[in-house]
Amino acid sequence: MPLSTKQIELIASIDRRVKTILASDGDNRAICIAMIEQMPEIRAIISNISQKEHALYDKYDGFYYYMKLLERIAKDIRDGIIAVP
Numbered sequence: 140m141p142l143s144t145k146q147i148e149l150i151a152s153i154d155r156r157v158k159t160i161l162a163s164d165g166d167n168r169a170i171c172i173a174m175i176e177q178m179p180e181i182r183a184i185i186s187n188i189s190q191k192e193h194a195l196y197d198k199y200d201g202f203y204y205y206m207k208l209l210e211r212i213a214k215d216i217r218d219g220i221i222a223v224p
Contacts, residue, residue: 141187141189141192142188142195146183149181153202154199154201156201157170157202157204157205158201161201161204170204185206
């Protein structure tokens with residue numbers, strides 16, 4: 140299913156926020172904290188993004204950075220590096 144206009148606007152918003160956080164010497168933790176309230180919408184984007192829409196990663200590299208961060212966190216949880224209750 141193609142991403143909606145609202146979802147693409149959210150991607151652009153995430154892109155700007157990540158870039159702002161990194162530009163002000165923020166770290167991955169600050170990024171995760173800033174995005175916590177948007178996780179339900181982000182989950183919907185992750186499950187709906189198609190291979191063709193991966194081109195959005197080139198246009199929104201802050202969003203790509205955040206997606207890779209979530210991927211690393213998920214891998215670390217799966218590998219037992221990050222413990223979850």
